[in-house]
Amino acid sequence: MSEKRAVHMKGIRNQILRTAEKLFLTQGYKTTTIRQIVQESGITSGSIYNIFEDKEHLFSALVDEFLTDAKARIDKVLADQPAENRMVGLLAMELYITEKNPVVRELMCAFHTSPFLMETVIKRHSALAEEVWAGRRHPRSARLSTAILLSEGAVSSYVISFDFSQKLDFAEIRRKVMFCILRNMGLEIRESNRLIQYMEENENLWLDLAGQVLNHSNETAEA
Known part of the structure; x- marks a missing residue:
């Protein structure tokens, strides 16, 4: 493939992703269709399917983008x-x-019920978890993928709980979910509790960073 052709295809791919991102974040995963992406982007369905196998693979590419962006922002702020x-x-x-x-919740439900999408998230989180143990005396990275898989089950319960008819104490559930994740990865109880306190003390920071990730297309356009 010539360099000019490669640049052209990269531009088409980006246009597809940005259009799909806008639709996913405004109306959710289930409602968004390839036909809508065609109409909004001006890219033919043939061109879309030439790059992405289906809507699930397109969404997976966006999830990977979001996770990459989120980690980059975290690494910068918490350097x-x-x-x-x-x-x-x-x-x-x-x-x-x-x-x-609520739209993010629907998107979270979408990839938590898809083995293909979950694998993307598990790989990303496992890589970061390995960093936690890299400098420790007795690293426990051998089964981190399994630990992350079980932890994502706890996150799924958290996501689903918002749709229960009975209102629950979501702050308490969030603490329990984080505790479950940290303990699954082998951190001791005292350290896990310290990190949960750290999480709660910085709620505004996490929300601000998440908002930046969700609006990164606008930032790119303005730049």
């Missing part, structure tokens, strides 16, 4: 913090924005 603080920050962004944004 002087240990890996476990950065990991908690990334997870806290997901938990807090899930509570505040």
Whole structure:
């Protein structure tokens, strides 16, 4: 493929992603269709399917973008913090924005019920969890993927709980979910409790960073 052709295809891919992102974040995953993306982007369905196998693969590419952007922002803001603080920050962004944004909740439900999409998230979170143990005396990274998989089950319960007919104590559930995740990854009780306190003390920071991730297309356009 020539360099000119590669640049052209990259532009088309980006246009598809930005259009899909706008639709997903305004009306959710289930409602958004490839036909709508065609109409909004001006890109033919053939061109879309030439790049993405289906809507699920397109959404997976966006999830990967969001996670990459979120981690980059966390690494920048918490550059002087240990890996476990950065990991908690990334997870806290997901938990807090899930509570505040109904559309994000629907998107979270979408990828938590898709094995293909869940694998993307688990790989990302496992890589960060490995950083936590990299400098420790007795690293426990051998089964981190399993620990993250079980932890995502706890996150799924958190996401679903917002649709219960009975209103629950979401702050308490969030603490329990984070405790479950940290303990699954092998952190001790005392350290887990410290990190939960750290999470709650910085709620506004996580929400601000999550908002930046969701609006990164606007930032790019303005730049």
